[in-house]
Amino acid sequence: MAVVVKKVELNWVDRTYVIPVLKGMAITIGHFFRQIFTPSRKRFTVQYPDWKREPAPGFRGLHELKRFEDGSIKCVACFMCAEACPARCITIEADEFGDLNRLQGFAEKRPKNFQIDMLRCIYCGMCEEACPKDAIWLRSDYEQASYDRLGMLFGKWDLMNTYADKDGKARITQDPTPSVPRAPGKA
């Protein structure tokens, strides 16, 4: 496709170059003084480590595996998110509830391992959409960095503890998932 470059006819004022340059200088010095006389809070730049940006409401950041009030994981290892994930970055290993079995009225699984490779994740939010149990959420946290690749593999405990303290939930290292099935209606 040929690009047609529009030729601009310059009038004699513009041809002197001096006046247009002065005009441009007036514009830039205007910016200069506007910036100097604006209090630093009101400038365009967010001075990042000191001030954090408030992300927009729909922002999709770091994942969180939601928990019930008693601390047990909501996820039932149904693999829906892993299937829906276009980047194929979710790896789930399912686990059955310890000593209970189907005959004892147990119907749910839980993830033994739940790993998201954040380096591959494109933060599309498909996992969130796909989850039938509303167990995986994308939070608004955007500060994710690591010194190596392994650090960006978020495991089950990382995801369950993402900023847990902020919502007042204690950090956990042991799985408090009850060994007895929850009474229906409580969840």
Next chain:
Amino acid sequence: MEHFAQLLHLSPAMAWMVVKLIIAFAAPLVLAAVLTWVERRGAAMIQDRIGPNRAAILGRWRLLGLVQLAADGIKFFLKEDLVTRDANKTLFWLAPFMAFVPAMMGFAVIPFGRSFVENGTAYHLSLLDPGNGMGMLYPMAIGSVAVYGILTASWSSNNKWSILGGMRSSAQMVSYEIGMSVAVLAIFMTTGGYDPHQIIAAQDSVLHWNVVRHFFGFLVFFTCMFAETNRLPFDFAEGESEIVAGFHTEYGSMKFALLQLSEYVHIVVASSLIVTLYFGGWQVPFVKDPAVLLSVLSFAGKVVFFCWVFIWIRWTLPRFRFDQLMFLGWKVMLPLSLANLLVHAYFMHRWG
């Protein structure tokens, strides 16, 4: 002055020379160092950014980013000193000095204040005495020698982009030097002398400033100064969007800092040249026979203003294309300054 000289066991003239030497070397250097900060900060402000402000003393006092200067210095000194494998080592080491020393030397002849007489001895506020016979030809000649530093830097680093940058720089120098010299020639002609002192003495009121009489000459000279300092509308030696970073692509650590610093020293010298030739040097507007200190302050103020103009223009104009520069140099600047010269010659002939 006398006491000070006795303290050092020197004759007053000698002691004065030492003081002047220190001033003439330290002042442009300090100003150049501060300019690096002014440029980064000013550029940020012009582009609605904040600019460098992270470096801090003890993690607390940021001083508007001025600490960045010290941080830069420390970093440049401690950085690994890399030399490319097939570089010409001697020249590679020599080049930054070849760029830096001429830039510094240009300031020597410029009077940065009014001469004064004390105890029957005349003291001049410029490193070289006024009657030295070189006059304003000296800073201009020295200024164009600096391009050898750039050429050497580009040649010795054995990098095609660098050589391109150096070649462009020298071609630019050739196409500008003539227009510039002719513009200055017109000043020599109307003031009747080519000593900076005579030129300044001739501009004793604002209306006599050469910028009024030689407005077109001023335009030419001012533009050429940008080409000579390798500043942005004409920074073909660097041209980072076309030839990586031009002549200093291969330079790192303190050698790079020296190249960079010499550009800023060049700006200071170019500003003081502009001030001396066109804005009355140390003359204070509307004050006849100013006090010595006032005259120095006036000169410094004008120089700082023009340094700022250099930065200001850099962040206003985009880089020219090379053929545009050639066009400007040969077909606009040269005829313009020649016309300026001829018109002045004609009027001098008519009205003496």
